[in-house]
Amino acid sequence: MSRSTSADLDQAIRREYRHDRMLRVRDLGLAILTPVLLLIIWELLALVGVLDRRLFTPPSEIVVRAAEMTVSGQILPHVVATVARLASGFVLGAIVGIAVGLLMGLSRPMRAALAPTFTALYALPKIAILPLLLLIFGLTETPKVLSVAISVFFVVQINTLAGIVQIDDRTLEAARAYRATGWKLFRYVLLPAATPSIMTGLRVAAGMAVIVITAVEFVASDNGLGYLIWNSWQLFQPSTMFVGLITVSLIGAVVTGLIILLERAMVPWRSAGRSRRIREVGTR
Structure with a gap:
């Protein structure tokens, strides 16, 4: 295998690893962001009176x-x-x-x-x-x-x-x-x-x-x-x-x-x- 081919393979492998790492970070961010966003919406709806605070405690x-x-x-x-x-x-x-x-x-x-x-x-x-x-x-x-x-x-x-x-x-x-x-x-x-x-x-x-x-x-x-x-x-x-x-x-x-x-x-x-x-x- 020539040096150029080996370098291309190493670069392709690094790209795959970077892409996989980015997907993991994105998935973790979505997993954290979704419940936080739902809680914020819940808090706001209770604050403006859309949800009854007596039943749905903020x-x-x-x-x-x-x-x-x-x-x-x-x-x-x-x-x-x-x-x-x-x-x-x-x-x-x-x-x-x-x-x-x-x-x-x-x-x-x-x-x-x-x-x-x-x-x-x-x-x-x-x-x-x-x-x-x-x-x-x-x-x-x-x-x-x-x-x-x-x-x-x-x-x-x-x-x-x-x-x-x-x-x-x-x-x-x-x-x-x-x-x-x-x-x-x-x-x-x-x-x-x-x-x-x-x-x-x-x-x-x-x-x-x-x-x-x-x-x-x-x-x-x-x-x-x-x-x-x-x-x-x-x-x-x-x-x-x-x-x-x-x-x-x-x-x-x-x-x-x-x-x-x-x-x-x-x-x-x-x-x-x-x-x-x-x-x-x-x-x-």
Whole structure:
């Protein structure tokens, strides 16, 4: 390869990297600007009277109320209670869901036996199971944690099973040709191939878990952010209600962000794929 050709390739690769970096900066800017713009519009509409301030508390007043609740320690016990239930239920449901999904994917008889039942149970609204759990375990923490765990279980199990089932037969044939069987086949072929689907399931389950724990706390708890939101509505305290709603949203965003970081660590070839494609463009 001549020096001029090599220089042209290096210049093309640098252009691709600069373009990719600019797109990332633009996307980050849009992600920050959009909610800020919506909050400004909300504040202005409340200021001019288009929105009823008694119902739609302006963001500035919500910030003041949030600061008051934080300084007084009023909101901290509710956050701790919700996060504890959410974390316990999510971890339990994810572990069992991954294990059952892998077993069903590896065992056709088990898949045939359990798939119809799980399909029927998945369609059942998870919050509808709460009365049964309350009858069995009473007004304890167990029904709240199990409600989250059951919701997470089905989403993760379905995605894990799909990740195993959709593996290309040619991949399995190639693995067997290299004498990959048993644990080696599972560790180096099946599990890595299913990991992207598992991580997708965890991301979807995270949002569902936040919804379920909030709904459960509406009706079966005397603390937690769901209780705070519902109690504020009953007492007609919209500013406190909005603080609870925003806090729930932030918790959901943090949980999803942690799963995205875990996905990048568990599936590094996804992020590396774009860099490889950029290099391939430069070598054409």
